[in-house]
Amino acid sequence: MKLVCSKSNLLKSVNIVLKAIPGKTTMPILECILIDASTNNIKFTANDMELGIETIVDGTILEKGIVAIDAKIFSDIIRKLPDNDVTIETDGNLTTTITCEKAKFSISGQSGEEFSYLPYVERDNHIVVSQFTLKEVIRQTIFSIAANENNKMMTGELFEVKGDMLRVVSLDGHRISIRKIELKEEYSDIKVVVPGKTLIEISKILSGETEDEVSIFFTKNHIVFEFDDTVVVSRLIEGEYFRIDQMLSSDYETKIQVNKKELLDCIDRATLLVKESDKKPIILSITDDNIELKIQSQIGSMDEEIDINKEGKDIMIGFNPRFLIDALRVIDDETVDIYLMNPKAPCFIRDEQQSYIYLILPVNFMA
Amino acid sequence: MKLVCSKSNLLKSVNIVLKAIPGKTTMPILECILIDASTNNIKFTANDMELGIETIVDGTILEKGIVAIDAKIFSDIIRKLPDNDVTIETDGNLTTTITCEKAKFSISGQSGEEFSYLPYVERDNHIVVSQFTLKEVIRQTIFSIAANENNKMMTGELFEVKGDMLRVVSLDGHRISIRKIELKEEYSDIKVVVPGKTLIEISKILSGETEDEVSIFFTKNHIVFEFDDTVVVSRLIEGEYFRIDQMLSSDYETKIQVNKKELLDCIDRATLLVKESDKKPIILSITDDNIELKIQSQIGSMDEEIDINKEGKDIMIGFNPRFLIDALRVIDDETVDIYLMNPKAPCFIRDEQQSYIYLILPVNFMA
Structure with a gap:
């Protein structure tokens, strides 16, 4: 195999497929990038068996062939080469020589035989969204998946399509994040x-550009994202997702309207006094025109007031400050509406159209 | 005690004295900043017994007093406050209240009684340099002090004044870094x-500005740096420094002149193939018009040629690539001169005036 690509193209493509290289593995072949120049395209592939990425690299094939090489070493080398054309050449023993200007690296490669190619996936059911929208909706929900694998279902996000609406949901047992996105056309139901x-x-x-599109294909076991010159295939988590609709309620006893930045900054300051390990709640005393926020820990105490608009009853309620911060950070509105029922019921942060709903369970601060 | 300062002034001063707060200690008082408003100035002090820093804070004293408070918590609070005036007030129990706009923090303070003030140091012997010069000379030599404490003397740097010349030296047993700085006047000898x-x-x-000056005072046991509103006092390392002059030689068999960036980039690339743990040398084969640089490890091999000007014999010599990189990085010249004797003798990277000399021991690559 012999091919020539610019350093910048190589680097771009390597950085894409690197995302499917596992951190630790006992199978060395999973740590490789497959360089496939056996057809008319140069294609890089990486696959950790759950997530696989394939991308087309701009360049010239001088001699067809295929080789698998260690992703980490290959990417380190490409990164440090001068900004010029790079030649990648493999000999009969799969020793791979990477040449750029006067620099010449030799590393050993492996045959592609053991490499797991991406699974073939039917492209029937699909939706199209902009890269911007997909990137945003992930950012706005990903923080409330569960970190540990005790409940596998909580480590994923629900993608639900109904008509022209995509709903993305994550939850971790203490909170639920929901975002709704209007699609440009109607699609068949997906869950x-x-x-x-x-x-x-x-x-x-993802580029994050509004003009760039992503096609998302769904099958029973896989999801496929196609965009630019790249295909990402992932297994799905099997099983039925939580029934979240019965956890959502539109009843409330108190509704407040508050400047988002003021509230966020105040809670952020309060977390100074809380170490990761001790779970001190922040206590909100909501009265007619303001919230008083209070936190008390071994380190000291904080106390601050914020002006609000209020409808309904006064209430005193405690929250894990982290959960409020996570939700407020990903809301772009200048003011937010918060709905409360009683000190033991979840609060809802949501806009009028319910394009976002953040449900957060309170903490019993009397204990 | 009660005082008012702007957040930005507080933050600037806290960040300065924080540098003398030890990472770990069994004496909680060392983790404190002393806020001293007992005279007409507001003064912050931190002192880890080896290094002490004192700085004057711009602000208004409403009630004189003194308190020691946990540096980490205090700095975290200041950092997160709104950008406005901050009031710091201590009550009879040394509980310290920090108020800014509607935010109010309370933390407990300690009396200043146990706090170690900076030692009193005679201000006789001194030199003056610009903050730029001092900051630069530290950057250009600090990398070759020894990291571990086995040889205490190697963890420090020699500051030697003779006439109008300051010489700064560091060494770690494998290399020596020397920088000479011409002072504006003659001073008495210091070592x-x-x-x-x-x-x-x-x-x-240090600001790093050429217009800002630092006065450096020397006594038998201490060095004092005075600049802006800040005083830094440090203990010295006791004992006699290594006799480096006898290690320096101006004899050579080979002299080469090489583009610094080309050489640095090439060695930097080569280090990709070397893990921290295995000490593979980079081998330089110097012939008439070029150096061939080669490195070989378990990961693979690299090979590159660089054009040079050469005087004297051909030579093949091996080095720890890290040591060459460290020295080349802090040399600002476009081309550097390297002087070599034989594969077992140190090389010297130095300019004609010897304003810098970097001595690096070679590695036996035949082993």
Whole structure:
């Protein structure tokens, strides 16, 4: 195999497929990028068996062939080469020589035989969204998936299509994040659970531009994202997602309207006094024209007042400050509406159209 | 005690004295900043017993007093306050209240009684340099102090004044870095060893401006840096520094002149193939018009040629690539001169005036 590509093209493509290289594995072949120049395209592939990425690289094939090489070493080398054309050449022993200007690297490659190609996936059911929208919706929900694998379903996000509406949901047992996106056309119903890891990696590759599109294909076991010169295939999480609709209520006893930045800054300050380990709540005393926010820990105490508009009853309620911060950070509105029922019922942060709903369970601060 | 300062002034001063707060200690008082408003100035002090820093804070004293408070918590609070005037007030129990706009923090303070003030140091012997010069000379030599404490003397840097010349030297057993600085006037002879940690911390505080000056005072046991509103006092390392002059030689068999960036980039690329743990040398084969640089490890091999000007014999010599990189990075010249004797003798990278000399021991690559 012999091919020539610019350093910048190589680097761009390597950075894309690197996202499917596992951190730790006992199978060395999973740590490789497959360089496939056996047809008329140069194609890089990486596949950790749950998430697989394939991307076309701009360049010239001088001699067809295929080789698998260690992703980390290959990417380190490309990164440090001068900004010029790079030649990649493999000999009969799969020793791979990477040449750029006067620099010449030799590393050993492996045959592509053991490499797991991306699974073939039917392209029937699909939707189209902009890269901007997909990247945003991931950012706005991904923080409330569960970190540990005790409940596999909680480590993923629900992607649900009904008519021209995509709903993305994540939850971790203490809170629920929901975002609704209007699609440009009507699609058939879809309901799948996508691994959080897949979404985190794909959002690093997406351009985030409103003009660039992503096609998302769904099957029983896989989800496929196609955009630019790249295909990302991921397994789905099997099983039925939580019935969230019965957890959502539109009843409330108190509704407040508050400047988002003021509230966020205040809670952010309060967290100074809380170490990761001790779970001190922040206590909100909501009265007619303001909230008083209070936190008390071994380190000290904080106390601050914020002006609000209020409808309904006074209420005193405690929250994990982290959960409020996570939700407020991803809301772009200048003011937010918060709906409360009583000190033991969840609060809802949502806009009027319910394009977003953040449900957060309170903490019993009397204990 | 009660005082008012702007958030930005507080933050600037806290960040300065924080440099003398130890990472770990069994004495909680060392983790404190002393806020001293007992005279007409507001003064912050921190002192880890080896390094002490004192700085004057712009602000208004409403009630004189003194309190020691946890540096980490205090700095975290200041950092997160709104950008406005901050009131710091201590009650009879030394509970300290920090108020800014509607935010109010309370933390407990300690009396200043246990606090170690900076030692009193005679201000006889001194030199003056610009903050730029001091910051630069530290950057250009600090990398070759020894990291571990086995040989205490190697963890410091020699500061030697003779006439109108300041010489700064560091060495770690494999290499020596020397920088000479011409002073604006003649001073009496000085020869002290300053702890590397002191120099690292002080270079973080220095503005780096050529117009700003630092006065450096020397006594038998201490060095004092005075600049802006800040005083830094450090213990010296006791004992006699290594006799480096006898290690320096101006004899050579081979002299080469090479583009610094080309050489640096090439060695930097080569280090890709070397893990921290295995000490593979880079081998330089110097012939008439070029150096061939080669490195070989378990990961693979690299090979590159660089054009040079050469005087004297051909030579093949091996080095720890890290040491060459460290020295080349802090040389600002476009081309550098390298002097070599034989494969077992050190090489010297130095300019004609010897304003810098970097001595690096070679590695036996036949082994």
